[in-house]
Amino acid sequence: MILAPVAAIGRSTLGGLAALGRIAIFLVATLSAAIRPPFYYREFLQALWVIGYNSLPVVALTALFTGGALALQIYEGGARFNASQVVPSIVAIGMVRELGPVLGGLMVAARVASSIAAEIGTMKVTEQIDALVTLSTDPMRYLTVPRVLAATIALPVLVAVGDSIGILGGYLVGTGRLDLNAAAYLKTTVDYLTLWDVTSGLIKGAVFGFIVALVGCYFGMNSARGAQGVGRATKSAVVTASVMILASNYLLTELFFSA
Amino acid sequence: MIELLGLHKSFGANRVLRGVDLTVPRGESMVVIGGSGTGKSVLLKCILGLVKPDAGTIRIDGQDAASLDRDAFLARFGMLFQGGALFDSLTVWQNVAFRLLRGPGKRPKAEAREIAIEKLRRVGLKPETADQFPAELSGGMQKRVGLARAIAAEPEIIFFDEPTTGLDPIMAGVINQLIREIVVEMGATAITITHDMTSVRAIADDVAMLHDGVIQWTGPVKDMDTAPDPYLQQFIHGRAEGPIASVR
Numbered sequence: 332m333i334l335a336p337v338a339a340i341g342r343s344t345l346g347g348l349a350a351l352g353r354i355a356i357f358l359v360a361t362l363s364a365a366i367r368p369p370f371y372y373r374e375f376l377q378a379l380w381v382i383g384y385n386s387l388p389v390v391a392l393t394a395l396f397t398g399g400a401l402a403l404q405i406y407e408g409g410a411r412f413n414a415s416q417v418v419p420s421i422v423a424i425g426m427v428r429e430l431g432p433v434l435g436g437l438m439v440a441a442r443v444a445s446s447i448a449a450e451i452g453t454m455k456v457t458e459q460i461d462a463l464v465t466l467s468t469d470p471m472r473y474l475t476v477p478r479v480l481a482a483t484i485a486l487p488v489l490v491a492v493g494d495s496i497g498i499l500g501g502y503l504v505g506t507g508r509l510d511l512n513a514a515a516y517l518k519t520t521v522d523y524l525t526l527w528d529v530t531s532g533l534i535k536g537a538v539f540g541f542i543v544a545l546v547g548c549y550f551g552m553n554s555a556r557g558a559q560g561v562g563r564a565t566k567s568a569v570v571t572a573s574v575m576i577l578a579s580n581y582l583l584t585e586l587f588f589s590a
Numbered sequence: 591m592i593e594l595l596g597l598h599k600s601f602g603a604n605r606v607l608r609g610v611d612l613t614v615p616r617g618e619s620m621v622v623i624g625g626s627g628t629g630k631s632v633l634l635k636c637i638l639g640l641v642k643p644d645a646g647t648i649r650i651d652g653q654d655a656a657s658l659d660r661d662a663f664l665a666r667f668g669m670l671f672q673g674g675a676l677f678d679s680l681t682v683w684q685n686v687a688f689r690l691l692r693g694p695g696k697r698p699k700a701e702a703r704e705i706a707i708e709k710l711r712r713v714g715l716k717p718e719t720a721d722q723f724p725a726e727l728s729g730g731m732q733k734r735v736g737l738a739r740a741i742a743a744e745p746e747i748i749f750f751d752e753p754t755t756g757l758d759p760i761m762a763g764v765i766n767q768l769i770r771e772i773v774v775e776m777g778a779t780a781i782t783i784t785h786d787m788t789s790v791r792a793i794a795d796d797v798a799m800l801h802d803g804v805i806q807w808t809g810p811v812k813d814m815d816t817a818p819d820p821y822l823q824q825f826i827h828g829r830a831e832g833p834i835a836s837v838r
Contacts, residue, residue, distance in 0.1 A: 369692070454677075461640050462675035466689045466739075467664045 350571070357549045361479055364471035375477035382443050382478070382544070383485030387492065389442060390435050394493035397430050398422060398500025406509050418509070419516045420523035422501030427524065427532045428588075431494040433580050436539030439486060440572040444547035447478055448568035451551025452561040460552070475548040479541060486540025487533040494532060531587045538583060539576045546572040591616045592637065592747065592779060597646035599632055606632050607643070608803030614796070616651075619773050619780040621790045621811070623825060624800035625834065630783035631672075633800065634749050637781075638667060650747075665695065668740035668778075672752040674732040676724035676739070683720035686710060686738045695743065709738040713768055730761035737765070741772055748773065750782040754789050766792035787826055790814075799825060801834065 401422050409415045451474055454460050463470050498520060505511040547568045554564035597610040606629035614620040624630050635641040637648055639660070648655040655663060676685050686706035690697045697705070707717045713734040724732055733753065740748055750769060754762035766789050773780045773793075782793050790797060791811065798808040799822050807819040814826060824832030 371692075457673055458671045458675040459677055461635070461638075462669070462671055462677070464640055465638055465664060465667060465669045467661050467693050468688075 353553075354546065354549050354571075357552075358545060360471055361475050361545060361548070364469060365476045365480065367472070369472065371473055371477050374473060375481055378478045378481035378544075379485055381446075382439070382482050382540075383488060386439050386442055386485070386489055389438050390489045390493045391496045393434050393438050394426070394431060394497035395500040397434055398426055398497035398502075399504040401425055401430070401497075402501035402504040402509065406505070415509075415511075416515075416519070418505050418511060419501065419519040422505070423498050423520045423524045424528055426497035426501070427494045427528045429532075429580075429584075431497055432490045432532045432535035432539060433576065435486065435490045435493045435536060436543065436576040436580075437573055439482070439489065439540065440543045440546075440576060441569055443482065444543045444550075444568040444572040445565045447544060447547030448551040448554070448565045449561055451548060452554030452564040455552060455554045456556050456561060470552070475545075475552070478548055479544040482540035482544035483537050484540070486543070487536040490532055490536035491529075494529070527587075531583075534587075535580060535583050538579055542575045542579065543572050546575065591649075591651055592781070593647075593649040593652075594633075594637070595647040595649070597633070597636060597648070598644045599629070599636060599641065600644055605803055607636070607646075610646070610800070610803070610805055612798055612805050612808065614779055614781060616779050617777050619770070619782065619793055619795045620798060621782045621784060621794035621796070622798050622800055623783075623785060623787075623790060625785065625825070628800050629803060630800055631751055634669075634751060634781065634783060638664070638669070638749070661694070665689075665693075665743070666746045667749065668743065668745035668747070669749040670733070670736045670740045670751065670753055672755055674724070674729075674736040676732055676735055678724055680723075681720065682710070682715075682722050682724065682727070682735050683707065685724065685735060686720075686742050688739060689743045705742060706738070709742050710735070712741070712772070713738045714764070729756055730758075730765070733757065733761075733765055734768070737768060737772070741776065744776065745778060747779045747781075748776075750780065750784075750793075752784055752786075753782060754784065754786050759788075762786065762788065763792070769793050785825075787828075790826075801825075 402418050405418045405421045406415050409417050454474075460470050463473060502516055505516050506513045550564040550568040550571070554560050592614040594610050594612040597607050599607040610633060622630050622633065632641055636643045637655070639655070650658070650663070650666070677688070680688070683703050683706040684691065686709055687702035689695065690702040690705060691699065703720070707720050710717065710719055715731065715734050715738070719727070719731070724735065727735065753765050753769060757765060769780075769782070770793050782789065784790060794811040796808065797811050797814050799806045801821050807817060807822045809817060814822065817823070820833050824834050
């Protein structure tokens with residue numbers, strides 16, 4: 332009786348670890364399928380369009396508002412010790428190192444992991460995955476590999492666009508609302524930003540893209556029967572991808588920036 | 591020829607197949623009947639390798655299916671799924687020509703489209719249907735497209751999973767007739783699973799009844815009505831009383 336809550340924590344921890352193990356096995360199967368022909372170019376290009384191009388508006392809007400809010404916060408916080416001039420550099424570093432990739436990854440997780448899980452889950456419950464097999468087509472190569480590859484390539488591009496628009500958001504608020512000098516703002520942004528700041532963010536973006544599509548495909552392929560099964564797969568895909576993005580973001584930050 | 595020897599399959603504690611033995615001679619149309627949940631679909635999926643049997647042997651023309659090259663093995667099969675299982679994102683002709691557009695037997699796009707339109711015509715669909723999407727078609731038309739896809743690559747063996755489920759009686763009759771005609775003209779070996787007795791009489795050369803995980807009765811369709819097996823008689827006459835009800 333007293334141990335019941337502890338047992339519940341133990342059960343959910345073991346369940347979570349088992350799910351992580353199954354995703355790891357799915358990852359190995361995906362990589363193994365990716366290095367063997369055939370490669371489905373049409374499906375890859377279609378996935379690139381759906382995951383990359385169609386996610387541009389949501390990533391851009393998120394970055395724009397975040398950049399603006401960041402400028403306001405830093406200006407307000409910096410004013411307490413006469414350091415309002417750090418707004419451009421902190422907005423830039425904050426966007427390209429952390430907020431660009433993480434918020435971009437989370438927005439794409441919400442938009443793409445859910446749609447991949449729902450699409451593949453529906454294909455599973457309507458026997459379209461079985462139909463693929465009977466038509467001599469490996470579902471891993473036809474469905475998973477193109478989506479994972481497309482997301483891994485598309486997300487760094489989305490992050491780059493998001494970074495630029497986030498910095499623009501900071502610039503618009505900084506110069507329009509906080510009366511910072513436009514030329515000085517741009518100069519400070521460029522001076523303080525290093526190539527590694529940008530590159531590390533783009534690498535994070537690639538990792539997050541890989542996670543989003545892999546997790547979406549995994550939950551879709553393992554969806555239970557019926558509308559409820561697909562709904563659960565979709566929800567699990569978004570939650571798992573989001574948590575994995577945040578956890579891997581910490582690990583990558585530790586790897587890239589710890590002294 | 592398809593031979594199933596001692597096929598077993600369980601899902602957890604649920605023992606679905608408990609030693610299925612069945613032989614389908616080359617060019618014959620076998621219909622497997624049985625109640626819902628008796629494992630008819632699992633049987634087909636075991637043969638295709640979509641579900642791995644726990645025990646037993648599947649032989650195709652005397653060769654163990656497990657030892658055959660998977661792609662070459664699957665290339666010999668066509669399957670009509672219960673719900674059609676058409677790919678929503680592809681047009682009707684791309685669905686029908688799916689195998690012809692990919693893999694070792696890949697054909698040029700124009701030729702694959704020609705073949706697809708020819709197969710659509712064979713199942714009674716107009717060429718205009720070719721550029722529509724599956725969601726734009728009625729249930730009966732989707733079944734026909736599924737049938738056209740199953741026969742597009744001229745397979746030696748065709749499986750039909752509940753081909754008339756969800757169709758009105760007239761459309762069901764049309765699909766039954768099409769299946770019979772196509773199987774005869776292609777000389778294909780066919781296994782159909784159904785619980786629709788009209789389908790059985792229209793499609794079958796031989797009938798096998800699956801019950802309690804084993805083949806309860808098998809024989810030519812002409813012997814079905816006079817066979818003394820009480821399970822078979824209860825099933826084909828749809829009686830509420832009988833050994834099947836008592837088992838349940």
